Amino acid sequence: MNRRNVKDKINQGLITIVAFIGIFALIGLFIFIINESIPALTQVGAEIFTSIYWYPTYNPPEYGMLAMIIGSLILTGFSSLLVLPLGYIIAFFLYDYANPTEQTVIKSTIDLLSGIPTVIIGSFLFIYVSPIMMKLGAWSSGNLLLAAIGLSILSLPYAASLMQESLSSVDVSLKEAALAMGASRFTAGFKIVSKKALPGLLNATILTVNRIIGETIVVLMVAGGAAIIPRSLWDPVRPLTAVIASEMGEVAVGSLHYSALFTAGLILLTISFVLTLLSRRITRSGSS
Amino acid sequence: MKKTILTLALLGLLVFSFAETLVIKGSNTIFPVTQLWIEEMKTMYPDLTITLEGAGSSTGISALFNGTTDIANSSRWLKAEEIKQMGQEGKYFIPIVLGYDGIAIIVNPELPIDNISLENLAAIYTGKITRWNQLDPNLPNERIVVYSRNSASGTYETFVEKVLKGERMAPTVQLLESTQAEITSVARNKYAIAYTGIGYVTNDVKVLTVNGIQPTKINILNSVYPISRPLFMFVDATNGYPETGKVKQFITFGLSKRGQELVEQAGYIAAYGF
Numbered sequence: 001m002n003r004r005n006v007k008d009k010i011n012q013g014l015i016t017i018v019a020f021i022g023i024f025a026l027i028g029l030f031i032f033i034i035n036e037s038i039p040a041l042t043q044v045g046a047e048i049f050t051s052i053y054w055y056p057t058y059n060p061p062e063y064g065m066l067a068m069i070i071g072s073l074i075l076t077g078f079s080s081l082l083v084l085p086l087g088y089i090i091a092f093f094l095y096d097y098a099n100p101t102e103q104t105v106i107k108s109t110i111d112l113l114s115g116i117p118t119v120i121i122g123s124f125l126f127i128y129v130s131p132i133m134m135k136l137g138a139w140s141s142g143n144l145l146l147a148a149i150g151l152s153i154l155s156l157p158y159a160a161s162l163m164q165e166s167l168s169s170v171d172v173s174l175k176e177a178a179l180a181m182g183a184s185r186f187t188a189g190f191k192i193v194s195k196k197a198l199p200g201l202l203n204a205t206i207l208t209v210n211r212i213i214g215e216t217i218v219v220l221m222v223a224g225g226a227a228i229i230p231r232s233l234w235d236p237v238r239p240l241t242a243v244i245a246s247e248m249g250e251v252a253v254g255s256l257h258y259s260a261l262f263t264a265g266l267i268l269l270t271i272s273f274v275l276t277l278l279s280r281r282i283t284r285s286g287s288s
Numbered sequence: 289m290k291k292t293i294l295t296l297a298l299l300g301l302l303v304f305s306f307a308e309t310l311v312i313k314g315s316n317t318i319f320p321v322t323q324l325w326i327e328e329m330k331t332m333y334p335d336l337t338i339t340l341e342g343a344g345s346s347t348g349i350s351a352l353f354n355g356t357t358d359i360a361n362s363s364r365w366l367k368a369e370e371i372k373q374m375g376q377e378g379k380y381f382i383p384i385v386l387g388y389d390g391i392a393i394i395v396n397p398e399l400p401i402d403n404i405s406l407e408n409l410a411a412i413y414t415g416k417i418t419r420w421n422q423l424d425p426n427l428p429n430e431r432i433v434v435y436s437r438n439s440a441s442g443t444y445e446t447f448v449e450k451v452l453k454g455e456r457m458a459p460t461v462q463l464l465e466s467t468q469a470e471i472t473s474v475a476r477n478k479y480a481i482a483y484t485g486i487g488y489v490t491n492d493v494k495v496l497t498v499n500g501i502q503p504t505k506i507n508i509l510n511s512v513y514p515i516s517r518p519l520f521m522f523v524d525a526t527n528g529y530p531e532t533g534k535v536k537q538f539i540t541f542g543l544s545k546r547g548q549e550l551v552e553q554a555g556y557i558a559a560y561g562f
Contacts, residue, residue, distance in 0.1 A: 055456055057439045058448075067459060126469075131476055140433055140462065141473045141480075225438070225463040236462050246465060250316075250344060250440030 071237035087159025114157035122221035142224035166200025314348020314361030317442030390508035415458025435482035487555020
């Protein structure tokens, strides 16, 4: 074996080890969360998913998460509704219309935005935006709309840059062909290139949604914190992540309450896992 | 050379093993008080090392049972089963009152209300009353925006126990993560109500009298004000009151003039020397 071969083998070994550490960490995390949530799942059972009453510290305790699950889903859905079109518009502009200077400016703005700590975004919304909302008619200073705005701000960089990537990955010849056929610049980009990039765009969508559903600090600070099923944009919500963050610090390790918080984590992990699988499938069907 | 290092290492070990460590666990409510005390005491007794952990009153008391703490901070009295356990294990814990905590009911200064009864307060927090004019026809016909601390807070525990008498807080109550967030929210919202430790109240909000009683120092100290409670340190006195040593040093400092000033600085009411 010559020196080059040895080097190659070492590199290969290192990469394998690192990859396996990653896989084991992921599996370990899954096992840990499932393991910790088993007591709640077996002892509380279906009540977790059917009851809207979350009273873990009362006697007798009740562990209903329905309102919080629905709150999480509504908030995620609404934030996605705000951020995805906006992300697409930015991506589309960057791809088709922006000159190099504009591209640099927008790109670096997006990069900068993705670096702002979420706690800063939360404070900003609470201190400056919330009073404006109160003047506009909000009855609660923390509410669904405010949280959705926060989530949109922090997930916009993901949506925009992922979408722009998938648009750019489409072969230029397609666009050129469309333009040669007499299609306008907008039609070529919006109807033809975007259609070809659809799997990538859907993938970006799912990753963005994934990012939104797991976000914690902003919802903890500005979502209002009442575990009710919201009926209007001004209503407060209490998503699962906020509950975990708010209560995990105080529970006795190993108690049913502790386990129930892990069940909340398991629900989030399951949603995220399903979304990721979905995104893999979409990517694969797009490339084949 | 080697010998010197060895001697030094041994000497270091000796000093380290003689350094006293005082372990304090328990109530998060008392945590800030204890922290202020420790900071001040470090300048007085440089060789005294103190570890402080806020894990809840119950955790502190159970740690006192299994001997993993020297002092258990507790924002509540002993439970019946804890007293029973003391008898079974032949142990004797003594309470030392370090201060008092009163919970102020706050509303927006623009709301024309000055007093609230304990029953009405409970009705608001359990969701039986949802509009201000249900309380008093002269008040605006607006939804009451109810704020509370999250369930991890000691103030929350006291509130549930003293006001709701164990009844459940309505799901519509908004749980906030900090007292500051409560005060800001009430200051901003004309129809909001919240409760905070008496020491945190600012001029941005209005404090209500409860059952006509002002949450003044004297009223809280005598527990005339309905939402007040004493704060305790529990100490294991199975072998008699600790007359010397680190526990005694700590208690003495806490009850001293300076220690009691720090209780007030942390936002509570000093138990002694007012």
